[in-house]
Amino acid sequence: MRKFKEFIIEKLVLICGLASIFFVVLIFLFLLKEGLAVFKSVSFFNFLFGKSWYPISEPPQLGILPLIMGSLLVTVGAAIISIPIGVGCAIYIAEVAPLKIKETLKAGIELLAAIPSVVLGFIGMITLVPLVKNIFHLPTGLTALSGAIMLAFMAMPTIVSIAEDALYSVPKNYKEGALALGATHWQVIWRVMLPAASSGILAAVMLGIGRVIGETMAVMMITGNAAVMPGSILVPVRTLTATIAAEMGEAVVGSEHYFALFAIGIVLFVISFAINVTADLFLHKRQ
Amino acid sequence: MKNSHRSQKIAFFFLFLATLLIVVPVGLIVVVIVEKGLPGINWQFLTDIPRQGMRAGGIFPAIIGTIYLVTGAIIFALPIGLLAAIYLSEYAHDNLLTRMIKLAIVNLAGVPSVVYGLFGLALFVVFFKFGSSILSGSLTLGIMILPVIITTSREALESVPYSFREVSLSLGASKWQTIRHIVLPNAIPGILTGTILGLGRAAGETAPILFTVAAFYLPRLPGSIFDQAMALPYHLYVISTQVPNVDEKIRYGTALVLLALVLFMNLVAIVIRYRFRRKKKW
Numbered sequence: 001m002r003k004f005k006e007f008i009i010e011k012l013v014l015i016c017g018l019a020s021i022f023f024v025v026l027i028f029l030f031l032l033k034e035g036l037a038v039f040k041s042v043s044f045f046n047f048l049f050g051k052s053w054y055p056i057s058e059p060p061q062l063g064i065l066p067l068i069m070g071s072l073l074v075t076v077g078a079a080i081i082s083i084p085i086g087v088g089c090a091i092y093i094a095e096v097a098p099l100k101i102k103e104t105l106k107a108g109i110e111l112l113a114a115i116p117s118v119v120l121g122f123i124g125m126i127t128l129v130p131l132v133k134n135i136f137h138l139p140t141g142l143t144a145l146s147g148a149i150m151l152a153f154m155a156m157p158t159i160v161s162i163a164e165d166a167l168y169s170v171p172k173n174y175k176e177g178a179l180a181l182g183a184t185h186w187q188v189i190w191r192v193m194l195p196a197a198s199s200g201i202l203a204a205v206m207l208g209i210g211r212v213i214g215e216t217m218a219v220m221m222i223t224g225n226a227a228v229m230p231g232s233i234l235v236p237v238r239t240l241t242a243t244i245a246a247e248m249g250e251a252v253v254g255s256e257h258y259f260a261l262f263a264i265g266i267v268l269f270v271i272s273f274a275i276n277v278t279a280d281l282f283l284h285k286r287q
Numbered sequence: 288m289k290n291s292h293r294s295q296k297i298a299f300f301f302l303f304l305a306t307l308l309i310v311v312p313v314g315l316i317v318v319v320i321v322e323k324g325l326p327g328i329n330w331q332f333l334t335d336i337p338r339q340g341m342r343a344g345g346i347f348p349a350i351i352g353t354i355y356l357v358t359g360a361i362i363f364a365l366p367i368g369l370l371a372a373i374y375l376s377e378y379a380h381d382n383l384l385t386r387m388i389k390l391a392i393v394n395l396a397g398v399p400s401v402v403y404g405l406f407g408l409a410l411f412v413v414f415f416k417f418g419s420s421i422l423s424g425s426l427t428l429g430i431m432i433l434p435v436i437i438t439t440s441r442e443a444l445e446s447v448p449y450s451f452r453e454v455s456l457s458l459g460a461s462k463w464q465t466i467r468h469i470v471l472p473n474a475i476p477g478i479l480t481g482t483i484l485g486l487g488r489a490a491g492e493t494a495p496i497l498f499t500v501a502a503f504y505l506p507r508l509p510g511s512i513f514d515q516a517m518a519l520p521y522h523l524y525v526i527s528t529q530v531p532n533v534d535e536k537i538r539y540g541t542a543l544v545l546l547a548l549v550l551f552m553n554l555v556a557i558v559i560r561y562r563f564r565r566k567k568k569w
Contacts, residue, residue: 031406116491118545245494249497276390
């Protein structure tokens with residue numbers, strides 16, 4: 001009897017253990033199921049590289065290049081801002097900060113990670129958007145730049161916490177050895193710690209960028225939502241995620257528009273999958 | 288020698304600056320929301336339905352909607368997540384399958400929130416015909432917070448010393464008895480922390496509920512799990528972008544209630560973790 005109970009429990013636990021794999025596969029299958037239908041009306045090439053996104057014109061034009069460019073522009077902008085600041089902050093917390101304020105700083109970073117994206121979007125709309133408008137004398141502050149700044153903030157907690165972990169797990173004798181040879185603390189950080197932690201820091205940056213590409217609400221509220229090819233960073237853009245969020249409510253289930261939005265979902269899923277798998281490889285290389 | 292000390296000073300200054308660039312805006316965001324939101328919050332705001340096209344009245348249905356959604360998500364995610372964590376920490380061998388499960392968890396955590404929304408729409412709303420409902424929204428949020436719960440619970444289980452298990456097994460307890468009576472009780476604070484963090488995440492997300500449950504304007508309480516519902520994050524999105532001329536007090540007030548809810552849960556999680564760390568005898 002007891003053996004039987006153990007057996008049942010063991011199987012139940014195994015099934016739940018497999019749930020994650022099951023759900024990842026299920027998500028992908030359902031995206032494919034709804035999304036692949038779009039390729040009956042538009043070729044794969046024209047979907048990815050078509051320059052016009054007019055999903056409700058007749059016939060609909062379903063080229064997502066403007067959306068990809070929008071996402072790319074905002075993501076690159078956010079990366080340029082968040083990588084130096086995020087890695088710098090991680091070094092400061094891991095190596096320089098006095099013990100007393102270390103925990104406070106960490107709590108501050110955790111706080112930032114916990115703020116819902118819609119709240120950050122709201123604050124960005126009220127503070128950042130008018131600021132960008134006034135500084136650059138633009139007709140509107142809802143631009144790719146505003147989005148990039150806001151997204152940089154959302155990427156930082158990820159970058160800081162993972163990069164800090166990477167620095168922390170560098171063996172102590174590396175550092176002590178270099179110090180004993182007469183190097184300054186900064187020389188040790190720059191020449192010994194950073195190279196030793198490089199794969200972990202790379203993973204941190206990649207996961208931060210993954211967070212930026214997938215971010216939806218703040219981006220939708222701040223970037224102005226113009227689905228046209230962006231000419232500069234000071235014009236409104238629309239990202240892949242914002243397109244889904246803004247348009248799915250109006251798309252009729254089973255229409256080409258509906259299928260196209262799911263196809264965008266496939267693109268996002270594939271991007272995030274690639275980023276996460278690669279980052280995971282880097283993290284395991286370190287161990 | 289002098290030179291290298293000067294460059295250290297300059298470098299450390301820039302590192303400090305980078306830290307300030309993150310921490311100061313975070314502080315400002317919280318301060319601004321509290322300062323501008325607090326005047327708008329009173330008993331009526333918290334317990335009244337929205338009136339005059341959301342330009343007056345309160346946010347009670349949105350608060351209730353969010354509580355329903357979060358509760359539903361945790362009812363779904365906690366049992367599966369906890370058992371998955373038990374599998375990984377107690378039963379799994381170091382093989383390809385385990386490696387794949389861990390990779391799947393990482394990926395599940397990385398899937399963009401709006402893609403969860405699409406998935407929930409395709410599976411629960413359309414395929415299972417649950418419609419746009421609390422049930423669809425809760426299940427979608429539940430799957431989304433699964434990685435949070437699995438990861439934190441697993442860490443909690445693995446931090447219970449191996450000797451505890453050995454003693455229990457050597458006394459003749461079975462593997463499950465050992466887990467049930469020895470490992471789990473010692474891991475409860477960590478599991479609780481993970482659960483609360485998952486709750487906070489579910490309460491704050493907007494994109495997954497956009498097409499699975501959220502109602503633009505529904506000035507009554509949901510009657511069953513097959514009803515649509517308002518939710519705090521979506522309500523904040525609506526009144527700050529979709530409805531013109533909403534009083535600033537109402538917008539900031541809603542933002543403050545949402546922020547307070549999420550931060551309170553995080554605070555509770557941090558306190559539990561801290562107290563547990565201090566109490567831990569091993």
